[in-house]
Each structure stands twice: as C-alpha cells, then as structure tokens.
Amino acid sequence: MRSVYARALQTSLTKSYTVATLPDGDVGFRQSVDQYxxxxxxxxxxxxxxxxxDRTPERERRRKVNGMLNIIKPxxxxxxxxxxxxxxxxxxxxxxxxxxxxxxxxxxxxGGIIFSDKIDxxxxxxxAALTTYKLACVGVPFGGAHAGVQIDPTKYSDVELxxxxxxxxxxxxxxxxxxxxxxxPAPDLxxxxxxxxxxxxxxxxxxxxxxxxxxxxVTAKAISQGGIRGRDAAIGLGIYYGLRTFMxxxxxxxxxxxxxxxxxxxxxxxxxxxxxxxxxxxxxSAGARCIGVEEVGGAIYNDExxxxxxxxxxxxxxxxxxxxxxxxxxxxxxxxxxxCDILCPCATHxxxxxxxxxxxxxxxxxxxxxxxxxxxxxxxxxxxxKLVLPDLFINSGAVIVSYLEWLKNIRHVSFGRLTFxxxxxxxxxxxxxxxxxxxxIFGRKPGSIPVTPSEQFGKRIAGASExxxxxxxxxxxxxxASRDLMSNAQKYDLGLDLRTxxxxxxxxxxxxxxxxxxxxxA
Ligand SMILES: NC(=O)C1=CN([C@@H]2O[C@H](COP(=O)(O)OP(=O)(O)OC[C@H]3O[C@@H](n4cnc5c(N)ncnc54)[C@H](OP(=O)(O)O)[C@@H]3O)[C@@H](O)[C@H]2O)C=CC1
Ligand SMILES: O=C(O)CCC(=O)C(=O)O
Numbered sequence: 001m002r003s004v005y006a007r008a009l010q011t012s013l014t015k016s017y018t019v020a021t022l023p024d025g026d027v028g029f030r031q032s033v034d035q036y037x038x039x040x041x042x043x044x045x046x047x048x049x050x051x052x053x054d055r056t057p058e059r060e061r062r063r064k065v066n067g068m069l070n071i072i073k074p075x076x077x078x079x080x081x082x083x084x085x086x087x088x089x090x091x092x093x094x095x096x097x098x099x100x101x102x103x104x105x106x107x108x109x110x111g112g113i114i115f116s117d118k119i120d121x122x123x124x125x126x127x128a129a130l131t132t133y134k135l136a137c138v139g140v141p142f143g144g145a146h147a148g149v150q151i152d153p154t155k156y157s158d159v160e161l162x163x164x165x166x167x168x169x170x171x172x173x174x175x176x177x178x179x180x181x182x183x184x185p186a187p188d189l190x191x192x193x194x195x196x197x198x199x200x201x202x203x204x205x206x207x208x209x210x211x212x213x214x215x216x217x218v219t220a221k222a223i224s225q226g227g228i229r230g231r232d233a234a235i236g237l238g239i240y241y242g243l244r245t246f247m248x249x250x251x252x253x254x255x256x257x258x259x260x261x262x263x264x265x266x267x268x269x270x271x272x273x274x275x276x277x278x279x280x281x282x283x284x285s286a287g288a289r290c291i292g293v294e295e296v297g298g299a300i301y302n303d304e305x306x307x308x309x310x311x312x313x314x315x316x317x318x319x320x321x322x323x324x325x326x327x328x329x330x331x332x333x334x335x336x337x338x339x340c341d342i343l344c345p346c347a348t349h350x351x352x353x354x355x356x357x358x359x360x361x362x363x364x365x366x367x368x369x370x371x372x373x374x375x376x377x378x379x380x381x382x383x384x385x386k387l388v389l390p391d392l393f394i395n396s397g398a399v400i401v402s403y404l405e406w407l408k409n410i411r412h413v414s415f416g417r418l419t420f421x422x423x424x425x426x427x428x429x430x431x432x433x434x435x436x437x438x439x440x441i442f443g444r445k446p447g448s449i450p451v452t453p454s455e456q457f458g459k460r461i462a463g464a465s466e467x468x469x470x471x472x473x474x475x476x477x478x479x480x481a482s483r484d485l486m487s488n489a490q491k492y493d494l495g496l497d498l499r500t501x502x503x504x505x506x507x508x509x510x511x512x513x514x515x516x517x518x519x520x521x522a
Contacts, residue, residue, distance in 0.1 A: 025354065025376065026350070026353045026354050026355075026374040026375075026376050026377070027374065027375060027376070028122065028123075028126075028350075029122075029123055029126040029127075029349045029350060029370075029371045030122040030123065030125055030126035030129075031375075032126070032371060032374060032375045033126045033129045033130050033133075033371070034073065034129070035375050036375070036499060036500070036503050037072075037073050037129070037133070037503060037507070038073075039500055039503070040500055040503035040504045040506075040507050041069045041073075041507060043492055043500065043504060044504055044507055044508065044511075045062075045065060045066075045069070048065045048068075048069075048511055049061045049062050049065050051515070052064065052065070052515075065511075067519075068511060068514045068515065068519075069507075069511070071514065071519070072103065072105070072132075072507065072510050072511065072514070073129075075100050075101070075102045075125045075128055075129065076101050076102060076103055076104050076143075077100075077101045077104075077177075078098065078099075078100045078101070078121070078125065079098065079099045079100075079171075079172065079175055079177050080096075080098050080121065081095075081096070081097045081098065081099075081168070081171045081172075082094050082095065082096050082097075083095055083097075083167050083168075083171055085160060085163045085164055085167060086163075087156075087160055088157050088159060088160060095149065095150070095151060095164055095167075095168075096149075096150045097147065097148065097149040097150065097168055097171070098121050098124045098147060098148050099124070099145065099146075099147040099172055099177050099183070099185075100121075100124045100125045100127075100128035100145060100146055100147070101128065101143065101144075101145045101177070101183055102125070102128035102129045102131065102132045102143065102144045102145060102146075103129075103132040103143035103144050103510070104143050105132075105143055105510055105513045105514060106135075106141050106142050106143045106513065107142070107143060107181060107182070108142060108143070108179070108180065108181050108182050108183055108184050108406075109142060109143040109144065109145035109182070109183040109184070110131065110135065110140070110142035110143070110144065110145060110183070110184045110185075110186070110219075110399060110402060110403075110406075111127065111128055111131040111144055111145035111146040111147070111185065111186070111188075111399075112127070112131075112146060112147070112185065112186045112187060112188025112189075112191070112398070113146075113147040113148070113149065113168075113185050113186070113187060113188055113191050113195075114127070114146070114147070114148045114149070114188045114189045114190055114191065115148075115149045115151060115152075115153040115189070115190035115191050116148070116149075116150070116151075116152065116153075116189055116190050117150055117151055117152040118348075119148040119150060120148075120150070121148075123148060123349075124146050124147060124148040125146075126371065127146035127148075127188075127370055127371075128144050128145050128146035129144060130144070130146075130370055130371065130391065130392060131144030131145060131146055131399070132144025132506070132510070133392045133502070133503055133506040133507070133510075134391070134392040134393075134395075134396050134399060134506070135396075135399055135506075136505070136506035136507075136509045136510050137392050137393055137396065137481060137484075137485075137502050137503075137505050137506040137509075138393065138396040138399070138400060138477055138478070138480075138481040139477065139480070139481070139509070140396075140399050140400060140402075140403045140477075141403075142184070142399075142403065145183050145185070146188070147168075147172075147185055149164065149168060151164070152190075153190045153191075161195065162195075162198055165195045165198045165199055165202070166198055166199075166202045168199075169198075169199045169202040169203055169206075170202065170206060170207075172185075173202075173203060173206060173207040173208075174207075178199075178203060178217055178218075179203070179207075179208065179211070179217055180208075180211065180213040180214065180215075180216035180217045180406070180409070180410065181213075184216065184217055184218060184219060184402070184406060185199065185217075185218055185219075186218065186219045186220045186398065186399075186402050187220050187274075189273070189348065193220050193221065193222055193227070193231075194222070196218045196219065196220045196221045196222075196225075196227075197221045197222045197224075197225040197227075199217070199218045200214070200215045200217060200218040200221050200225055200226065201225070203217045203218070204217075212412075213409065213410050215409050216406050216409030216410050219231075219401075219402035219405040219406055220398075220402065220405070221405075226405075226408070226409050227405060228401060228404055228405035228408055228414075228415075228466065228470060229465070229466040229467045229470060230401060230466065230467040230470030230471055230474075231398075231401050231402075231405065231470070232274075232278070233278045233281075233282075234397040234398055234400070234401035234470070234474060235274060235275045235278065235279075235368070235395055235397040235398045236274075236275060236276075236277065236278020236279040236280075236281065236282050236397070237278065237282060237397055237471065237474055237475075238394070238395065238396055238397020238398075238400065238474055238478050239275070239278075239279045239282075239344065239346075239366055239368055239394050239395060239397065240278075240279065240282035240283060240286065241397075241474065241475050241478040241479065242366070242389055242393060242394045242478050242481075242482060243262075243283070243342065243364070243366055243389065243394070244262070244286070245478070245479055245482040246364070246387065246389060246482065247260060247261060247262055247265075247364075248260055248261075249486070252387055252496070253387075255385055255387070255496060256363040256364060256385055256386060256387045256496075257363055257385075258341060258363050258364065261287075262283065262286040262287045262288040263287040263288070264287065264288070264289055265287075265288045265289070265341040265342060266288070266289050266290075266291045266339075266340040266341050266342070267280075267283050267288050267289070267290055267291070267340055267341060267342040267343070267344060268290075268291060268292040268293070268294075268335055268336070268338060268340045268342075268343050268344070268362070269290065269292070269293050269294070269344045269346055269368075270293075270294045270335065270336060270343075270344065270345045270346055270347045270351065270369075270372075271294070271295065271345070271346035271347030271348070271368065271369065272293055272294075272295045272311070272315060272321060273295075273346070273347070275346040275368040275369065275395065276293070276295075276344065276346035276347065276368060277308070277312060277315075279344050279346055279366070279368055280293065280308035280311075280344075281308045281309060281312070283342070283344075284307065284308045284309070288341075288342065289305040290305060290306045290307075290308055291303055291305065291306065291338070291340060292306070292327075292330060292335045292338055292340070293306060293308075293311065293321055293327075293335075294321075294330070294335045294336075294347070295320070295321055295347070296347075297320045297321065297322055298320070298321060298322040298329060298330070299321070299329075299330035299335045300321050300322070300324050300327035300328065300329060300330055301327055301328055301329075301330040301331075301332075301335065301338070302326060302327035302328060306324075306326055306327045307326055310324075310326055311324055311326065311327075314326075334356060334359070336351065336352065336356065336360065337356060337359040337360060337361065338361065339361045340361065340362050341362065341363050341364060342362060342363070342364045342365075342366060343360070343362030343364070343365045343366070344365075344366045344368050345365070345367060345368060345369050345372035345373075346368030346369050347369055347372075348369055348372070349369060349370060349371035349372055350371060350372065350373075350374055351369070351372045351373075352365075352372055352373040352374070352377045352381075353373075353374045353376070353377050354374065354376045354377055354380070356377075357373075357376075357377035357380045357381060358380065360381065360386070362386070363386060363387065364386070364387045364388075364389070365381065365386060365387070365388045365389070366389045366394050367388065367389060367390055367391040367394055367395060368391075368394070368395050369391065369395070370391050370395065371391060372391070373388065378499065382495070382496055382497055385496065386496070387496055387498075388496070388498065388499060389498060390498055390499035390502045392499075392502050392503070392506065393481055393482075393485060393498070393502045396477075396478070396481070397474055397478070400473070400474050400477050400478075401470055401474060404469075404470055404473060408466075414466050415464075415466045415469040415470070416463060416464055416465055416466055416468075416469060419463055420462060420463045422463075423462070423463030423464075424461060424462045424463055427453075427457075427461045427462075427463075428461070431451050431452075431453060432451075434451045435449060435450065435451040438451065481505070484501075484505045485498050485501045485502055485505060486501075488501040488502075488504050488505050489501040492504060
C-alpha cells in the first residue's frame with residue numbers, strides 16, 4: 001500500500017491537501033476524514049489526469065486535477081448560531097449550534113443533526129465531509145452537510161427541546177441553510193423523529209409557507225408529517241445487508257480467519273440506539289449470536305447469547321440495559337476488547353484508538369457509528385488482518401432512505417399508491433388466464449383446474465408496499481456499493497483496506513461531476 005502512495009506522491013504537483021503519512025498519535029475526527037481523503041486523492045491522481053485525454057499537455061491536466069481535488073476537500077459553507085431559550089425554571093440560556101454544508105457539487109445538501117454537549121464546530125465539519133463521501137459512495141445525489149447542537153438533550157424537557165428545534169429551524173431558514181432544494185437535515189445522535197416533525201412544521205409554517213415542497217425540507221419525520229415507512233430500521237438494515245455481502249466472500253473471510261455465513265458467529269454491539277438496536281436484531285435473526293451490548297449506562301454479557309428482541313422490550317420499560325435478566329452485568333475492562341467474530345461500534349466516534357487497538361480481538365468490525373476508529377488504530381487493524389467495513393459505506397442506510405423520503409415528498413405521493421390496484425388486478429388476471437389455458441388444453445370445464453398462487457407469490461400479489469420498496473431499494477443500493485468497494489480494492493491493490501476503496505469510489509464520482517460541469521465562474 002505504501003508504495004502506491006509513494007508513487008502518487010512523486011508524480012504530484014502543488015496541492016493543498018496534505019500528504020498521507022500516518023500520525024504518531026491519534027488525530028481528531030476532522031483530521032481523520034481529511035487524511036482518508038488525502039490518501040484516496042493521492043492514489044487516484046494519476047488516473048484522473050489520464051481521464052482528461054491527452055490533447056492538453058500533462059502539466060495542464062494535472063493542474064486541473066489538483067485544482068478540482070482541492071475544491072472537493074474543504075467545507076463549502078458554515079453557519080455558526082447562538083440563540084436564547086427560556087428554560088422551564090425561568091432562566092434564559094444561550095444555545096450554540098452549527099450547520100456545515102460541506103459540498104454543493106450536488107443539491108440539496110443532506111445530513112443529520114447531532115444533539116450532544118461533546119461536540120464542537122470541527123466535529124460538525126468532519127461529519128459534513130464524511131456525509132459528502134458517504135452519499136457519493138452509495139450513489140445518493142446530494143451534497144453532504146451536518147449540524148450540531150451543543151447540548152446534552154437528556155438535561156432538557158420536551159418543551160425546551162421543542163423550543164430549541166423550532167428556533168434552530170428559523171435561524172437556519174433566515175440564512176438559507178434549510179429548504180427542500182437547499183439543505184435537508186435529518187436526525188443523528190441524540191435527535192428524535194419528533195424533532196424532525198417540529199422542524200418540518202416550523203419551516204412550512206414560516207419561510208416555506210408558499211412552497212409546495214416544504215415538507216421535503218427534513219427527513220425521518222413521522223408518517224403523518226410525510227415520513228416514509230421503513231426508516232426506523234434503515235440504518236440497521238443497511239448494516240446487515242452490507243455485512244451479509246461480505247460474510248459471503250470466502251476470500252475476504254479467509255484472510256481474517258472466518259468461514260462464510262452468519263450462523264453462530266458471535267457479535268458485540270456498542271450503542272443500543274437507532275443504529276445499534278436494529279443491527280443487533282437483524283444479525284440475531286440471521287443466526288448470529290449476540291454476546292454483548294454496551295450503552296452509556298453499562299454493558300451486559302452472555303456467552304450463550306442475548307436475545308435483542310427481549311432486550312428491546314426490557315430497555316423500553318427500564319430505560320437501561322442494566323439488570324436485563326437474559327445476561328450478566330459485564331465486569332471486564334472494555335466490552336470492545338472481548339473475543340467475538342463481529343464487532344459493531346454503533347455509539348460514537350474515536351472509541352477504538354491507539355490505546356486499545358492492540359486488545360481488539362474481533363475479526364470483522366462494522367462501523368455503525370461515524371468515525372469510531374482513529375486512523376492510527378485503523379492502520380494497526382489492517383496490519384493485523386481485520387476486516388473493517390467503513391462508516392461511509394456500512395452506515396449509509398439512513399441517507400439512502402432519507403433520499404427515498406425526499407423523493408416521496410417532492411412527488412407528493414407514497415410509493416406504490418398509483419399502482420397497487422393495477423398490479424393486483426393484473427396478477428389475478430394472469431392466474432385466471434393460466435387456469436383458462438390449462439382447462440382449454442385438457443378439455444376440462446371452467447373451474448376444474450384451480451391455479452393458486454404459491455406462498456411467496458401470494459405475498460407479493462398486491463404489489464410492493466412502501467416498506468417493500470424502501471427495503472429492496474436499500475438492499476440494491478448497498479449491494480451495488482459493496483461491489484464497487486470490492487472492485488476498487490482490487491483495482492488499486494488495497495487488500496483489506498476497504499475504507500480507502502470507499503473514499504476512492506466517492507471521489508471518482510464527485511470528481512466526475514466537477515469535470516463534466518466545469519467550474520462556474522472560476
Ligand atoms: N441516526 C442516524 O441517522 C445515523 C447515525 N449514525 C451514527 O451512529 C451513531 C449512533 O447514532 P444513533 O444510534 O442514531 O444515536 P442514538 O442517540 O439513538 O443512540 C446512541 C446509543 O449509543 C450509546 N452511547 C453513546 N455514547 C456511548 C459510549 N461512549 N459508550 C457506549 N454507548 C454509548 C447511547 O447510550 P445511552 O442510551 O445510554 O445514552 C445509545 O444507546 C452515531 O455515531 C451517529 O453519528 C450513522 C448513520 C446514521
Ligand atoms: O439521513 C440523513 O440525512 C442523515 C443521516 C446521518 O446523520 C448520517 O448518515 O450520519
């Protein structure tokens with residue numbers, strides 16, 4: 001791998017993206033996204049230069065390529081907000097929030113909003129950049145954005161949170177940072193679907209009151225507010241589909257010492273929120289054995305297997321995993337370091353770093369969270385033959401289904417509604433036609449050779465429901481992206497380094513947009 005970077009380095013001219021050398025210590029999330037970008041850009045550069053054809057001198061072509069690569073990396077626009085709210089106890093408090101629109105190569109921009117007191121402006125910019133690459137990697141035609149509200153949402157009442165969300169919407173709207181054609185937020189860590197419904201409602205009742213597409217300004221809304229069926233499980237389902245593709249690949253699996261298939265493979269999940277919960281449930285139903293789950297409040301462990309459906313019920317009632325009767329409280333140092341086949345960090349960033357990476361025993365790591373592994377730890381994992389399925393690919397289920405919700409909103413009709421009856425009638429006509437043909441051929445009277453649908457066909461006879469369409473589109477998109485990653489990993493001789501393969505996949509697509517559109521007024 002190093003030799004590829006070295007070669008790319010020798011041939012590169014002036015550029016502002018930094019050289020892809022490994023850090024001595026762990027770097028923050030922002031730097032890590034930039035470093036992965038640099039690594040992919042350096043590998044791709046020569047090929048991009050060639051892609052311009054040879055009518056222009058090489059030096060000119062390289063200048064153009066460097067110019068375009070330099071445009072892709074930084075954050076395009078950034079909004080910093082401070083606004084007051086009156087708390088329930090009568091105090092006034094200033095809330096700090098940010099929205100970063102990383103890339104306008106495709107419009108609208110798209111990306112989540114995090115509610116956490118542990119974030120800052122740089123973190124938001126990192127997530128926005130990662131979202132650009134995530135969208136491109138899986139072929140969703142938006143530019144990346146992200147927002148952060150610097151509060152711990154658990155310390156605010158429902159009324160206070162509603163005030164914050166509505167005021168945030170207005171602040172973004174005043175500065176053209178929200179709108180169905182401009183920028184479309186969604187929930188991320190610490191956010192809820194109800195917050196998204198408040199956002200859509202605030203926008204459509206104020207700045208967007210004349211806009212027919214106003215509700216397309218936010219995704220992951222409640223169904224009654226224009227949300228889409230299937231969104232709840234979307235991220236977990238995407239993780240499951242992505243893992244499933246790789247769990248069939250004997251070549252990848254043998255390099256990490258595993259056999260194909262999920263059956264009886266052990267897994268551990270960190271985080272039992274939107275992402276972790278559905279991931280655990282789906283892996284369990286595919287036959288894998290959940291042996292550990294961790295949340296902020298504590299971790300549980302059971303080598304015999306934890307039933308995530310029962311755990312979900314327990315969690316709903318007790319608001320914690322602690323005390324779940326189907327497992328013991330985890331008493332080791334870190335559940336991430338336990339022996340297992342598949343590790344799913346689905347909570348937050350930087351949880352695997354240079355300090356603990358040497359103790360990670362999992363063979364496959366699916367990055368449900370954004371940025372859970374620092375670049376230095378990632379390099380160690382690669383060198384110890386671990387298969388890491390990178391965030392920008394494996395947790396893209398949310399953006400994929402957000403895209404479908406946006407499409408539903410701007411089409412003003414739910415998926416399937418226009419065709420349900422026609423499809424159902426056609427399918428019954430087809431059965432009837434087969435029955436009549438058989439009766440005619442065998443000279444039998446009408447009704448004597450009943451043709452009935454098989455169980456599988458019977459389930460589909462009424463046509464695809466919205467959930468069916470969402471799930472099959474998600475499956476199709478993730479499977480395609482998996483193939484792109486594998487083929488780029490092979491093409492650029494990257495071995496197990498699927499992260500670089502994913503960044504390359506993304507960069508090639510974004511570059512193509514700039515190349516074919518040219519640079520407006522440059
Ligand atoms: N929601 C989305 O659309 C997407 C989210 N992501 C990423 O996935 C991650 C999780 O998001 P999401 O599931 O939506 O968030 P949620 O707020 O729904 O859930 C977060 C979960 O992680 C737990 N958690 C948080 N910090 C830690 C920690 N340090 N150690 C152990 N557990 C922890 C929380 O525990 P507790 O409940 O006790 O607080 C909770 O169970 C984030 O990195 C997010 O950026 C990625 C793609 C899409
Ligand atoms: O659905 C979206 O727009 C955002 C999802 C998200 O926050 C993420 O992928 O990190």
